[in-house]
Amino acid sequence: MVETAKKFRRRAEARPDEVLDAALAVFVEKGFAAAKVDEIARQAGVSKGLVYLYFPSKEALLEGIVRRALAPIADDAVNRLAAFEGDPRDAIAMLLTVVCGQLSDPARMAIPKVVxxxxxxxxxxxxxxxxxxxxxxxxxxxxxLKRGVSAGYLRDIDPEMAIRSVIGPVMAHVALVALFNVETDAGLDMDRLLTSHLDILFHGISAVRP
Structure with missing residues (x-):
């Protein structure tokens, strides 16, 4: 009897994640607007009422998906950036490597795609x-970036605008795939994007003249 109660409790604790997994699958297949809570419940193998018990709306479902998958990555990135000392280019490379690595996972890539x-x-x-x-x-x-400028690692850039140059190409790549299905011959190819982006970000695109 005790073992049965433990199994039931573990099952109950897992249900919100099962509902979120089902919601993401339905959102990807049908789109957020067309998705119905009935379909999400059926995909999760639970009742519609149970879905609403955990998540009162489709918006709450999507927010739960983002918080579960991406918010911890964002929190980790903030902690890493705050603790980092030295050449900020190393921190940028580290940050973008983590982001591109996460987006290489189809389940995680599906989230910004839906958004x-x-x-x-x-x-x-x-x-x-x-x-x-x-x-x-x-x-x-x-x-x-401001610390990098003050320490002499970076030239006198505009940090607020430079951020867009750091994260913009990754977002543009995701948007090209998500909205226009423009992939490379190797598909999403986040590793190749990362290598190219860091090279251009740190060295520009102009040829070195003698």
Whole structure:
């Protein structure tokens, strides 16, 4: 009887994650707007009422997906940037390596794909993604770039605008894939993007003249 109770408790504790997994699968297949809670419940193998017990709306489901998968990555990035000392280019390479590595996982890539696809029709989704991910990392990255300028590692750049050059190509690559299905011959190819982006970011695109 005790063992049965433990199994039931473990099952109950796992259900929110099972619901989020099902929601992400349905959002990717149907799109956020077209997805129905009935479909999510069926995919998760639970009742519609149980879905609403944990998540009162589709927006809450998407927010739960982002918080579970991406918010911890953003929090870790903020901590790493705050603790980093030395050449900020090393920290940028580290940060982008982590981001591109995470996005190489189809399950994680599906999240920004859903967000980017739906932000125009559902601005609340954009606000949530900004709050949970972008607004955490952006200030920390800006502070680190300012420190890099003060320490002489970087020339006198505009840190606020430089951030866009750091994260912009990754977001553009994801958007090209998510919205326009523009992939490379090797598919998403995040490793190749990372290598190219860091090379251009740190060295520019102009040929070295004698």
């Amino acid at each position: 980017i696809s739906e932000v125009v029709r559902f601005p609340a989704i954009a606000a949530m993604y900004r709050r949970e991910v972008i607004d955490k990392v952006r200030p920390a990255l800006e502070v680190m």
